[in-house]
Amino acid sequence: MSEKANFRENGGVRGWFGRQPTWVRSVVVAVALVLAFLLPYAGDVPLIGPQIVTEGIDWPSALFNMSYYVLLALGLNVVVGYAGLLDLGYVGFFAVGAYGTALLTSPDSVLYADTGWKWLMAVPVALALTMVAGLVLGWPTLRLRGDYLAIVTLGFAEIIRIFATSTTTLRGDRGFASIPHPPGEWGGKPIFGVTDAVPYFWLGLVVIIAVILGVRNLDRSRVGRSWLAIREDEEAAEIMGVRTIKYKLWAFAIGAFIGGLGGVLFAGEQGFINSQTFVLQFSILVLAGVVMGGSGNMAGAILGGALISYIPDRLRGISLGDTDLYEYRFAMFGLVIIIIMVLRPQGLIPSRRRAMELKDREKEVAPQ
Amino acid sequence: MSEPHMETPEELDRANERPVDEAAPTGNPGGATTSDSVRGEDVLLEVDHVTLRFGGVVALNDVSFSLRKGEIFGLIGPNGAGKTTCFNAMTGVYRPTSGAIRFQGESVVGKKKHEITRGGIARTFQNVRLFPEMTALENVMVGADAHHKTSVLSALFRLPRFWQEEKSGRARSIELLRFVGIAHRAGDVSRNLSYGEQRRLEIARALATNPTLLCLDEPAAGFNPAEKEDLLRLIRKIRDTGVTVLLIEHDMRLVMGVTDRIVVLEFGKKIAEGTPAEVRDNPAVIAAYLGVPTDAA
Numbered sequence: 290m291s292e293k294a295n296f297r298e299n300g301g302v303r304g305w306f307g308r309q310p311t312w313v314r315s316v317v318v319a320v321a322l323v324l325a326f327l328l329p330y331a332g333d334v335p336l337i338g339p340q341i342v343t344e345g346i347d348w349p350s351a352l353f354n355m356s357y358y359v360l361l362a363l364g365l366n367v368v369v370g371y372a373g374l375l376d377l378g379y380v381g382f383f384a385v386g387a388y389g390t391a392l393l394t395s396p397d398s399v400l401y402a403d404t405g406w407k408w409l410m411a412v413p414v415a416l417a418l419t420m421v422a423g424l425v426l427g428w429p430t431l432r433l434r435g436d437y438l439a440i441v442t443l444g445f446a447e448i449i450r451i452f453a454t455s456t457t458t459l460r461g462d463r464g465f466a467s468i469p470h471p472p473g474e475w476g477g478k479p480i481f482g483v484t485d486a487v488p489y490f491w492l493g494l495v496v497i498i499a500v501i502l503g504v505r506n507l508d509r510s511r512v513g514r515s516w517l518a519i520r521e522d523e524e525a526a527e528i529m530g531v532r533t534i535k536y537k538l539w540a541f542a543i544g545a546f547i548g549g550l551g552g553v554l555f556a557g558e559q560g561f562i563n564s565q566t567f568v569l570q571f572s573i574l575v576l577a578g579v580v581m582g583g584s585g586n587m588a589g590a591i592l593g594g595a596l597i598s599y600i601p602d603r604l605r606g607i608s609l610g611d612t613d614l615y616e617y618r619f620a621m622f623g624l625v626i627i628i629i630m631v632l633r634p635q636g637l638i639p640s641r642r643r644a645m646e647l648k649d650r651e652k653e654v655a656p657q
Numbered sequence: 658m659s660e661p662h663m664e665t666p667e668e669l670d671r672a673n674e675r676p677v678d679e680a681a682p683t684g685n686p687g688g689a690t691t692s693d694s695v696r697g698e699d700v701l702l703e704v705d706h707v708t709l710r711f712g713g714v715v716a717l718n719d720v721s722f723s724l725r726k727g728e729i730f731g732l733i734g735p736n737g738a739g740k741t742t743c744f745n746a747m748t749g750v751y752r753p754t755s756g757a758i759r760f761q762g763e764s765v766v767g768k769k770k771h772e773i774t775r776g777g778i779a780r781t782f783q784n785v786r787l788f789p790e791m792t793a794l795e796n797v798m799v800g801a802d803a804h805h806k807t808s809v810l811s812a813l814f815r816l817p818r819f820w821q822e823e824k825s826g827r828a829r830s831i832e833l834l835r836f837v838g839i840a841h842r843a844g845d846v847s848r849n850l851s852y853g854e855q856r857r858l859e860i861a862r863a864l865a866t867n868p869t870l871l872c873l874d875e876p877a878a879g880f881n882p883a884e885k886e887d888l889l890r891l892i893r894k895i896r897d898t899g900v901t902v903l904l905i906e907h908d909m910r911l912v913m914g915v916t917d918r919i920v921v922l923e924f925g926k927k928i929a930e931g932t933p934a935e936v937r938d939n940p941a942v943i944a945a946y947l948g949v950p951t952d953a954a
């Protein structure tokens with residue numbers, strides 16, 4: 290066999306993509322990137338445009354929302370999809386990133402006199418803080434698996450929310466206002482203003498691309514192999530020399546970092562956060578997105594993350610009789626998830642491995 | 658290649674041209690019935706009065722034996738005799754209730770499982786435990802990673818060490834798949850491999866950690882005679898690369914054909930030790946295997 294042969298499976302679109310020469314792949318990637326950056330103008334595309342960008346949608350804001358949901362889904366996918374650690378409290382890291390930014394920049398913060406930083410200065414500190422939060426959550430939960438881990442992480446997110454609600458420093462409902470926007474000027478006007486969400490979407494897109502590249506590099510290295518091995522059989526992995534504790538902590542820290550990125554972007558766009566922003570439902574939604582898209586697979590996480598944000602927005606302004614469907618968005622949303630999971634239990638864009646697993650099970654139960 | 662652990666089996670072969678039997682039992686005429694008869698400098702692994710209890714069950718009862726470098730050592734006994742437990746104690750899965758286990762003179766008790774592996778003890782499992790959704794090649798590469806030093810940061814930014822180790826680890830893993838005879842399945846997800854291929858893959862994955870001692874837990878279970886014959890050939894080939902082999906086996910005939918020395922366990926106790934010929938004629942062993950006085954099926 291050839292040493293250059295791709296050692297993962299070669300089926301379907303991804304298989305086709307993998308077999309193409311470098312220039313074809315570069316062109317495909319470049320076209321996809323250009324299209325992604327042109328998404329704010331999707332409404333102008335004849336026929337399909339108006340179907341996607343309906344009257345009721347504030348499209349640029351919807352796109353920005355999608356971008357941080359996608360970030361969260363990508364981060365959670367590292368923890369749940371790759372390392373197999375069921376984390377139900379992922380919103381906690383999003384909150385830490387956003388609160389970190391708010392504390393360092395908002396005039397409402399007790400630290401304002403000492404810091405009062407610009408957004409960009411706060412970013413690295415807030416991200417470091419989320420990574421520490423990831424380790425703080427990861428360390429005591431290392432021995433836990435499956436259901437137990439899920440319960441503890443659930444508790445973690447609730448602790449952060451209750452902390453935010455009830456401590457004076459974190460200001461509860463009153464929250465933090467006047468969080469500065471990201472820097473930059475264009476033609477004498479700030480790029481990141483309050484009226485236009487498109488630049489924020491583009492910023493989110495740039496961050497997403499960086500995250501995809503980073504996670505892909507990790508996935509295709511001993512780090513990704515270690516995560517997968519831990520997911521498949523933790524004890525066997527350790528007996529084969531994998532430092533399981535180290536790699537589980539890294540999964541938590543990297544997942545937290547990516548969630549924190551979502552948080553700092555969110556704070557920078559909204560300019561205001563309070564304790565109502567980070568409800569538990571949020572964690573569940575993101576997890577639903579990852580599973581719906583196809584756990585353990587970045588393309589799936591991206592699609593799933595985008596959909597959980599888009600579907601409720603799409604329902605805005607659509608009425609059935611005299612009921613506005615947006616009122617029933619979570620019911621509709623639940624219905625969509627159920628339909629998807631029934632039709633495609635492995636997710637919309639399944640991880641190759643998972644897809645194969647399910648196919649084999651079908652074979653096993655099918656009569657000869 | 659600068660790092661010694663990156664040697665391919667061929668290279669190991671060359672490095673090991675001295676006859677493996679040099680360390681084997683030439684001065685062993687009376688039959689080694691105690692571990693004390695093994696000369697100190699040749700000892701690779703020492704199981705020293707190990708007792709291991711699970712609640713009321715005494716899985717290992719004051720068991721002692723020693724392995725010499727370069728030999729194929731058999732650990733046999735009826736089901737439930739404590740063979741797998743012995744492996745588990747050696748590889749850090751269980752901690753002996755009392756007694757010591759020394760590998761190359763150093764105690765392994767209390768060490769982490771991955772440290773023991775990196776120290777040179779590799780194993781397979783009685784019930785195959787591969788990473789089912791990873792390809793055969795990836796499975797072996799996990800083993801090869803045991804000695805890699807690529808950090809998360811060098812993987813993230815694809816620093817030179819990443820490229821270098823990924824390339825050498827991959828080449829070595831393919832080499833090992835070829836060595837055990839399943840190179841053509843490299844790209845297949847391991848759960849789709851046949852049972853026999855999975856057993857071989859486990860051996861390749863264990864070899865990838867570059868062990869000094871390879872422990873095989875009933876590698877021939879479920880094999881037909883032809884497959885068993887192939888496996889014996891593979892085990893000898895592994896020994897000939899300089900790796901000491903500790904073989905748990907159920908099938909007496911198989912063990913007789915390949916091992917240099919054997920320890921027999923029954924109900925957690927060592928009941929015999931010696932060359933295959935000695936063990937075969939030992940009345941206690943015959944009794945244990947024929948189910949006399951107890952019916953240990």
Ligand SMILES: Nc1ncnc2c1ncn2[C@@H]1O[C@H](COP(=O)(O)OP(=O)(O)O)[C@@H](O)[C@H]1O
Binds near residue numbers: 711735736739
């Ligand atoms: N984790 C465990 N907990 C309790 N008892 C165990 C455990 N592992 C093994 N045993 C017991 O120890 C004894 C030896 O088992 P084992 O080492 O698997 O035997 P063998 O591999 O020789 O067939 C058996 O009686 C078994 O039931």
Ligand SMILES: [Mg+2]
Binds near residue numbers: 740742
């Ligand atoms: Mg056993």
